[in-house]
Amino acid sequence: LTTFEPPRVVIAVDLDYFYAQCEEVRDPSIKGKPVVVCVFSGRTEESGAVSTANYVARSLGVNSGIPITLAKRILHENSSAVFLPMDIEYYRIVSDRIMGILRSKSEKFEQTSVDEAYLDVTSKTQGNYDAAEMLGKEIKQEILSLEKMTCTVGIGKNKLMAKMAVDSKKPDGLNVIVPDQVQRFMNPLQVGKLFGIGPKTEEKLRTIGVNTVAELAQADPNTLTNIFGKHLGPTLKEMASGEDNSPVVERPIEQFSRIITLKKNAEAFDFAEDLQPLSSDLSRKLVSSRLACKSIGIIAITNQLKIKTRSKTITTPTQSREEILKIVEELFSHFFEEEKLAGSFKIRRVGIRITDLTPTTIQKVRTLEDYV
DNA sequence: AATACCGGCGAGT
DNA sequence: TCATACTCGCCGGTATT
Numbered sequence: 001l002t003t004f005e006p007p008r009v010v011i012a013v014d015l016d017y018f019y020a021q022c023e024e025v026r027d028p029s030i031k032g033k034p035v036v037v038c039v040f041s042g043r044t045e046e047s048g049a050v051s052t053a054n055y056v057a058r059s060l061g062v063n064s065g066i067p068i069t070l071a072k073r074i075l076h077e078n079s080s081a082v083f084l085p086m087d088i089e090y091y092r093i094v095s096d097r098i099m100g101i102l103r104s105k106s107e108k109f110e111q112t113s114v115d116e117a118y119l120d121v122t123s124k125t126q127g128n129y130d131a132a133e134m135l136g137k138e139i140k141q142e143i144l145s146l147e148k149m150t151c152t153v154g155i156g157k158n159k160l161m162a163k164m165a166v167d168s169k170k171p172d173g174l175n176v177i178v179p180d181q182v183q184r185f186m187n188p189l190q191v192g193k194l195f196g197i198g199p200k201t202e203e204k205l206r207t208i209g210v211n212t213v214a215e216l217a218q219a220d221p222n223t224l225t226n227i228f229g230k231h232l233g234p235t236l237k238e239m240a241s242g243e244d245n246s247p248v249v250e251r252p253i254e255q256f257s258r259i260i261t262l263k264k265n266a267e268a269f270d271f272a273e274d275l276q277p278l279s280s281d282l283s284r285k286l287v288s289s290r291l292a293c294k295s296i297g298i299i300a301i302t303n304q305l306k307i308k309t310r311s312k313t314i315t316t317p318t319q320s321r322e323e324i325l326k327i328v329e330e331l332f333s334h335f336f337e338e339e340k341l342a343g344s345f346k347i348r349r350v351g352i353r354i355t356d357l358t359p360t361t362i363q364k365v366r367t368l369e370d371y372v
Numbered sequence: 373a374a375t376a377c378c379g380g381c382g383a384g385t
Numbered sequence: 386t387c388a389t390a391c392t393c394g395c396c397g398g399t400a401t402t
């Protein structure tokens with residue numbers, strides 16, 4: 001006698017143009033106007049990039065990642081356009097409330113960013129896609145009534161298909177791709193539409209004559225493995241078939257980083273002062289999450305926007321602001337010595353990354369004992 | 373031979 | 386020139402055990 005195992009049902013939820021929508025909710029008078037949420041780098045008055053824009057702004061060509069100055073040029077005749085500095089703390093508070101709602105509606109839950117999450121609802125729906133769709137409508141309605149916010153819901157047989165469903169129905173959509181329709185949905189797509197295939201991978205595939213997902217699904221496995229490696233090659237083929245076995249699970253954060261734009265480009269290590277707040281922030285974050293790091297790294301971004309990194313693994317995990325800073329300064333000193341020999345170059349942005357995070361169980365025990 | 377570490381690259385929000 | 390701040394994952398090369 002075997003128990004009935006319903007086919008997996010996964011819901012992906014994506015909060016529409018999240019940062020900009022948070023601003024619309026906070027101040028409804030800006031709804032209908034172009035709303036542009038900006039990260040001001042502080043280098044000059046207006047330098048920086050667009051983080052998110054609402055759909056009014058997007059329809060005019062103001063997309064994520066473009067320079068703020070360009071966005072202003074595009075919208076300069078539009079006197080109603082609203083440019084706001086990113087207020088990540090506020091967005092996180094809104095996000096936390098909504099994620100709480102979503103978590104309560106799922107058996108397994110995985111938040112993948114501040115505005116996206118997956119819900120495994122297999123047993124709740126008993127594998128029934130009509131039940132899943134009703135649940136999707138309920139989720140949309142609840143977020144709308146409690147937070148006055150729209151979202152897009154995608155439903156599929158795994159995370160990939162749920163995500164593909166979401167991406168093809170934004171914004172304010174509800175899209176179900178039932179298992180029978182997976183091939184029909186996927187085959188005609190250009191490979192660049194697949195989640196995880198960006199411009200570089202798309203171009204590589206084009207050189208071997210693979211343009212559509214159907215062609216990728218039929219592509220020669222050896223060729224793919226030769227080009228993309230023994231993991232990515234087979235994964236690409238699976239993706240093209242709409243297959244994805246990855247479970248919906250909450251993952252612990254594996255790295256923290258902080259990065260800033262320098263007031264002026266550096267040709268030598270003359271910005272040690274600027275690193276102190278970064279180190280402090282990361283140290284605080286470690287302490288508050290009861291973690292210590294075993295690996296400390298630096299990030300340097302050149303004026304050509306090339307990313308360079310150096311890192312060091314230490315023997316005893318640390319939370320210490322001073323220790324992190326000391327290693328970071330060593331790494332930057334070495335880095336500039338090396339690069340000096342290599343030729344002239346300029347560093348635009350610098351940062352610190354900490355990885356190999358390990359729980360500080362000793363602190364946990366102490367905290368418990370305090371209560372005993 | 374297996375594992376760890378390192379730096380680069382790519383993708384996504 | 387105009388180009389943020391994050392996080393995750395894989396690749397290949399090299400070092401360590």
